[in-house]
Amino acid sequence: MTRYITPLREGGSLPAIVEADDEFMYVLKFRGAGQGIKVLIAELIVGEIARALGFKVPEIVFATLDEAFGRTEPDEEIQDLLRASEGLNLALHYLSGAITFDPVVTTLDATLASQIVWLDSLVMNVDRTARNTNMLMWKKELWLIDHGAALYFHHSWNNWEEQAKRPFPQIKDHVLLPLASELEAVDAAFRAVLSSDRIQAILSVIPDSWLKGVESPFESAEEHRQAYAHFLETRLAHSETFVKGADHARKALI
Template structure:
């Protein structure tokens, strides 16, 4: 079966609406030339383009698995965009982020998911725990769930802290086979009683062809530079694919770790 790459639209940012002061990355609410609002993740923020790559890969894998994820778009900032910004910190961020950034469609009126208020069934909880174990996503805890309720449906957001191995790329092939110990802090772990079933279903979906189709859309501009340990953007891109393929092939390692951590909770 042939898998086509995700269709990622490109938009031009036309208006900076307001900063969203969450953590140190200073995402912002912006308007684009299609007249929609987006949560913009800046290439010039703390973790740079690596956070954007993790957001792109994590979001599109989640979408391929059937989760609700806000539309991801490539968002362009013109070099003159920040000249009139009075806040020096924001102005510096805008200047450092000229070119291609990443935006997520703004879910107006959405509220933060609260596990004490909204009940999640074991299958959905297991699916989200499996996804975050695959992506080594450290940022889905009770303190910061990174899930929203919008029109009575659950949406997953903010995968920028995933795939943290790529901040060094040391022994990355071995890291792909490691358990994910931080899963013990996952907000839905206690509900995730169907991990074995989900593992079988999700492994069948995430074929090497599908993974390669997703990583193929990572822009060359995000894969080149002094920090890249690879000679070419394509080699860099394929390393992401290979990491994920290895991790999926050895998913029993992170599934067992999640099951062990869950037993300790209940």
């Protein structure tokens, strides 16, 4: 990253628009913000799962910050964040001119709505609500963003193997749930895409330093990585549970 442009004051995480040495702009997610590296891990895993399933997701790249980056930024809070984030961070290609998805303005068909609800049920994404859709319209196409709140079990790893088999009750607040009438068909199609090999390929790109650098009950980066694989594979094997849970929640709304 070569130039700090402006913070995006969303919640407490303070992501920023930056310019990289390839002269493109990115939204930089800082390792020193909020819940730290675990948010970056969720952003990476879920973003690449979404891409594998055919959704449009901004390009995700690794971004290294050195001690000189943003030195001229006058805001002390931002300076503290930058100092805490030296090293490897995560960035997403900035979709210049994109607008926030508004379900009142743009109506999605049942298939696409069901696909997004299925994805968010799989990864336990609590952050796709009417209050904050975390979807953008860019060049007349829908893009999915901001997946750092997903996979929230990894903040403690308590009962994670059991959590993998459970419904996702927070799906009741999903902005697209009323439209998601094709969950069973989507379930069959998406489970076929997310093979064990595909999941392993996605998880293989998580830097070992991130897996070693967070508090966890695992002795090695690889053991940590395989715990994510086991969670996702178990969840896929029990997808009927979260699909039925989402469908019941949808029928309660309509």
